[in-house]
Amino acid sequence: MAITAKFDLDTRQLDAVNAFTNALLDEDEEVYVLFPDGYYRQGWVLRLMRALxxxxxxxLLWQKELTSAFKDLGLKQCPDEPRVFQNDWLTVFFFVDDIVFLYRKDKEGVAD
Known part of the structure; x- marks a missing residue:
C-alpha cells in the first residue's frame, strides 16, 4: 500500500475462485482418482485432466498457469521476484490465489 500512496496508483484485489482447478495437468502426467461420493462405476477410476x-x-501448476496468462497479456516478469509482472502502467503480483493489480489512475478504464 505504501507503493500505491507514493506513486499515486489505484489498486484492485481479487481472489481467484477454485484457483487450482484452473490449471491443466501436464499431458504426460497420469493421476487417477476414485469416483466422488454418490457416483460409482464398478472397476472404473477417473483420470484427472486438471489440478485438484x-x-x-x-x-506449482496454478503458478505456471497464471504466469503464462500474464505473459500472454504482454506483461514482463520481474527477474528478481517471479510473482511480480509489469508493463508501463500496470504492476501485478500474486500469492497463491490472491492477486493484486496496481495501475496508474489515468488507465482505470483499461484496468477495469
Missing amino acids: YGLPRSP
Missing part, C-alpha cells in the same frame, strides 16, 4: 486441491503439484 490436495494434489501436491497443484500450487
